[in-house]
Amino acid sequence: MKKNFLNTFKTPFFYYIESYGCQMNISDTEIIISILSKNGFLLTNNLKKAHIILLNTCAIRKKAEQSIKNRLDNLRYLKSNNQKIPLFGILGCLSKSEKYSNLIDFSIGPNSYRRIPDIIRLVMMNDEKKIKSILLSENQNETYESISPSPSIKKITTFLSITRGCDNMCTFCIVPFTRGRERSSSPYSIIKECENLYEKGYKEVTLLGQNVDSYLWFGGGLKKQIKKIDNNNEKIIDFSKLLDLLASKIPFMRIRFSTSNPHDMSDKVIEVISKHSNICKHIHLPVQSGSNKILKLMNRKYTREKYLSLIQKIKSIIPECSISHDIITGFCNEEEEDHLETISLMNKVKYDYGYMFSYSPRPGTYAYKKLKDNVPENIKKRRLKEIIDLQRIHSIFRMKKYLGTIQEVLIEGKSKKNNQDWYGRNTQNIVVVFPKKLSKIGETVFVKIINCTSATLIGRIDD
Ligand code: SAM
Numbered sequence: 445m446k447k448n449f450l451n452t453f454k455t456p457f458f459y460y461i462e463s464y465g466c467q468m469n470i471s472d473t474e475i476i477i478s479i480l481s482k483n484g485f486l487l488t489n490n491l492k493k494a495h496i497i498l499l500n501t502c503a504i505r506k507k508a509e510q511s512i513k514n515r516l517d518n519l520r521y522l523k524s525n526n527q528k529i530p531l532f533g534i535l536g537c538l539s540k541s542e543k544y545s546n547l548i549d550f551s552i553g554p555n556s557y558r559r560i561p562d563i564i565r566l567v568m569m570n571d572e573k574k575i576k577s578i579l580l581s582e583n584q585n586e587t588y589e590s591i592s593p594s595p596s597i598k599k600i601t602t603f604l605s606i607t608r609g610c611d612n613m614c615t616f617c618i619v620p621f622t623r624g625r626e627r628s629s630s631p632y633s634i635i636k637e638c639e640n641l642y643e644k645g646y647k648e649v650t651l652l653g654q655n656v657d658s659y660l661w662f663g664g665g666l667k668k669q670i671k672k673i674d675n676n677n678e679k680i681i682d683f684s685k686l687l688d689l690l691a692s693k694i695p696f697m698r699i700r701f702s703t704s705n706p707h708d709m710s711d712k713v714i715e716v717i718s719k720h721s722n723i724c725k726h727i728h729l730p731v732q733s734g735s736n737k738i739l740k741l742m743n744r745k746y747t748r749e750k751y752l753s754l755i756q757k758i759k760s761i762i763p764e765c766s767i768s769h770d771i772i773t774g775f776c777n778e779e780e781e782d783h784l785e786t787i788s789l790m791n792k793v794k795y796d797y798g799y800m801f802s803y804s805p806r807p808g809t810y811a812y813k814k815l816k817d818n819v820p821e822n823i824k825k826r827r828l829k830e831i832i833d834l835q836r837i838h839s840i841f842r843m844k845k846y847l848g849t850i851q852e853v854l855i856e857g858k859s860k861k862n863n864q865d866w867y868g869r870n871t872q873n874i875v876v877v878f879p880k881k882l883s884k885i886g887e888t889v890f891v892k893i894i895n896c897t898s899a900t901l902i903g904r905i906d907d
Contacts, residue, residue, distance in 0.1 A: 456486045460494035461596075464512060465502020467702065468652050469536055471603035473500045474593030476535065476557050483561040487596060491522065496531045496564060501538035503618050505804035512538055516545045523547065531567055533560075537622035550575065554608075554623050555586040585665055589629040592640060600647050600856050600886045601698075606634055606686070607653030611668055612705060614732075615743045615810040616772060616803065619654050626667040628659050631681045631689060638694055647854055647886055648698035648724075651690075656701045657708040659683040684712035691720035698854060700724045700873065703770075706731065706754055707745040718762045725762055726796075726873040729755070730770035734789030735782035738775055741815065748789060755793055766842070766872035769798040771831055774824030776803070776815035783827045787834060794838040796872065797899065802828045836898050843874070843896040851876055851903065853891045855883055870901070878903040 459480060463473040476498070477487055488494055497519060502508040512534075522530055531549040539551035550567050552560055559578050566575045587608055595602060609624040610617070638649055653659060661681040662670050681689075691699055699722055706729055717723045729751075733739055736747050746754075758765050771786060802824040805817045819827075851870040859865035859877045866885070867877045877900055878891045891903035 457484070457496070458486050458488040458490075458494050459496040459498060460488055460491050461498040461500060462515070463500045465500075465504060465508055465536070467603050467650065468605055468654070469500050469502055471593060471605050471652055472536065472554060472557065474595050474603075475588050475591050476500065476560065477596060478591050478594040479557055479560060481594060485561070485564075489596075491519070495529050496533060497522070498533045498535055501534055501536040503537035503622055503806065505801060505806075507804065509538060513545065516547055520547055528568070531564065533564075535560075537618065552579070553582060555582045555584060557588070558583075558586070558591075584624050585627055587627055587629040589633040589637075592637060600645070600854065601650070602641060602646050602648070603650045603652050604634065604637060604641070605629070605652045607656060607659050609666075610654040611658070612655055612707070612745070613743055613810070615741065615815065616775060616806070618806040618809055621808045623654065626655070626658065627665065628653075628661050628667065630664065631661050631686050634686065635690060635693055638690055638697060642694050642697045645886065646697070647888075648700065651687075651699065651701040653701075654703065655705045655708055657683050657704045657710065657713060659686055661686070682710075682712075684710060684716045687713065687716045687723060688720070691716070691723050695722055698722055698724055698871075700726065702728045704729050706751050709754060711757065714758055714761050717765070724873065725765045725871045726768070727758060727765060728768045728770075731789065732770060732772050733775065733778070733782065734786035735778070736785075738778055738782050741777060741811075742772075742775060743810070748785065752789070752792060764872070766796040766874065767793065768873070769793075769795050771798060771800045772803050773800065773827040773831055774803045774819040776811055776817055776819070778803075778819050778827075783830075786831065790831065790834055790838065794841055795835065796842045796874065797839050798835050800828060800831050800835065839898040840896075843898065843901060846874070846893045846901050847896065849893055851891050851893055851901065852888055853878075853903075854888050855885050857885060874901055875899065876901045876903055878905060881905050 461473055461476065463469050481487065491497065499512060499515065501512050532547050534548050534551040536554055539553045550563055552563060556579065563575055563578060593602065607626060607628045609626045610619045611626040613620055641649055659682065660667055704727055731751055732742055732744055734748055739747060755767060805812045853868040853870050853876045855866045855868040857867060859867045864879060865877050866880050866883065867875055869875055876891055883889050883905060889905055892906050893901045893903045895902040
């Protein structure tokens with residue numbers, strides 16, 4: 445049936461895909477490419493050649509939504525009135541929001557990617573009824589664990605989603621509504637996939653989850669279905685056990701993970717990171733705010749004090765570990781003293797780097813429905829600038845510590861600024877740029893650090 449459908453076109457059926465937002469979306473795009481190529485569709489990076497144009501979207505902030513709308517406006521010229529091809533498909537988190545462009549032929553959410561070939565076929569046949577019934581039968585337990593991601597370009601590093609959805613219900617966050625409840629992939633399929641990736645030439649994998657530390661395998665299904673966790677049950681695999689297993693099974697593969705929620709990061713995970721040289725010494729630990737009042741309003745389930753003692757524990761067990769953050773500024777009811785608490789927390793931690801956002805109310809979330817977005821835009825902007833400026837000072841402070849040291853760097857590709865230089869990252873996830881000499885992409889080299897900016901280390905390979 446599928447073959448017949450594609451054979452009705454004289455030329456091969458080409459699709460073009462763009463990815464927006466987080467690492468998980470990039471990883472999902474690789475899964476979508478895998479599904480479509482197995483079904484006979486051909487990837488093109490030439491928009492004008494494409495029979496289908498797919499945008500894999502993000503809904504985390506209004507700005508992300510706006511950029512998709514702008515992109516659709518830019519692409520409108522490709523489809524003149526009453527023309528069927530190219531089909532426009534919206535994938536990912538925005539697919540759940542109201543229809544916002546008459547250009548779109550179909551929308552598919554993050555749990556229904558296996559059905560994309562069927563839906564394209566039904567759209568071509570104008571079978572609205574069947575499309576609706578497919579979309580209504582969304583698989584809430586979907587983990588895509590049997591599908592190997594296919595990147596569109598050859599790379600040395602890759603992402604692998606090990607948990608999907610989120611149960612944390614942070615009051616600002618749209619993720620539980622767009623991606624569903626939390627579930628984990630089987631450890632056996634994760635190990636097998638990582639071994640496959642290593643055999644294919646990948647040197648580094650980043651394990652992904654909205655809240656990766658809360659990974660839990662108890663045989664499958666949604667995490668909320670497990671009533672009580674029996675820590676002595678050998679069959680139950682938590683994140684520390686998974687990391688330990690993976691690091692031992694593929695000792696020459698670098699392993700990273702993201703994102704950790706401070707509430708879920710256990711001592712066991714910190715110990716496993718310190719035990720294995722192939723688990724990278726970097727933890728992305730979003731704090732969101734330094735004020736207990738705001739953390740409570742955000743439903744983050746930890747306090748400033750608990751967060752700071754977690755940082756202390758990490759630093760005492762893994763002194764060389766770098767720490768990065770996410771912070772939201774201008775959340776509902778944030779007063780000047782709350783903002784100053786965030787600044788004082790940043791001064792205590794002196795993060796290596798971080799991602800900072802001004803609060804963007806998302807329809808459907810608790811904060812949108814129950815709290816007032818009452819910090820004026822100009823104050824949000826000013827506070828955001830203050831924390832970005834402060835982070836720059838801390839980043840430079842951290843980067844200067846590397847001057848004169850030798851860093852072990854995995855070479856990932858050509859530097860964007862100079863063709864004669866490579867770029868790669870050290871275990872702390874800091875970008876290092878240096879002249880190529882005789883080294884090759886995929887090699888691990890030792891680089892002497894001679895200079896730095898707030899985001900990049902500059903070095904050389906000594907003979
Ligand atoms: N699940 C992770 C966590 O909550 O720790 C991070 C996931 S989210 C894709 C990445 C970041 O976007 C969050 O850590 C938060 O700082 C930011 N973010 C999420 N919702 C936001 C909102 N409504 N407004 C502004 N920033 C937001």
